[in-house]
Amino acid sequence: MGDMLVATRETGEEIARFDVSEGQEWCVLWHHSVDGFEVSDCYENREGRMVLVWSHLPDFAAGLDHIPGRGRQVTDGQGGYFILDIDEPVPGNAYVLRPGAGAVDHRLSMGDRVVSLSAVAPRERVRIALIGTDDQ
Numbered sequence: 001m002g003d004m005l006v007a008t009r010e011t012g013e014e015i016a017r018f019d020v021s022e023g024q025e026w027c028v029l030w031h032h033s034v035d036g037f038e039v040s041d042c043y044e045n046r047e048g049r050m051v052l053v054w055s056h057l058p059d060f061a062a063g064l065d066h067i068p069g070r071g072r073q074v075t076d077g078q079g080g081y082f083i084l085d086i087d088e089p090v091p092g093n094a095y096v097l098r099p100g101a102g103a104v105d106h107r108l109s110m111g112d113r114v115v116s117l118s119a120v121a122p123r124e125r126v127r128i129a130l131i132g133t134d135d136q
Contacts (some may be wrong), residue, residue: 003045004131007108009121016108016115020045020130025053026110028097028128030118033104037080043090043130050090050130055083094129 005026007016018026027042040056054071058080071086099106101122108115108128117126 003048003133005108005110005128006131007115007117007126007128010125010127015117015120015126018108018110018113020110022047024110026108028106029109029114030100030104030106033100036103045130046089048093048130048132050093052086052088052090053084054086057081057083090130093131094127097126097128098123099126 002019002021002024005016005018005020006014008014020026022045025042025044027040029038029040031038037058039058041052042054042056044051044053056076058076058078070088071083073081073083075081097106097117099117099121101118104118106117108117
């Protein structure tokens, strides 16, 4: 059995759960609060570790920028860019996100399954964690 990606409220109530095999990828998607385009941060399960692998930023908008030395920036051919090869392990295999309300629509996406965190927990503290089957 593989690992699980779990999103929970501060109360511990589960919002989303995905089975995540070794090498499988998932993304956190949202719409930029000013310009409205979709931003992606994509992660991979690497031997039970949550690793930020790449991001897609369709524009050079407020708050979005490539940090030199953290991955490599390449054009997406449509005015935006990808940051590839970030390969940054997430400390503790978890982080807290405060999903934006309304049009921001923070979502977890894996394959063809998408769960809107904003729809069920707007502006709440949501913990996103990769949990090994041995940790449950």
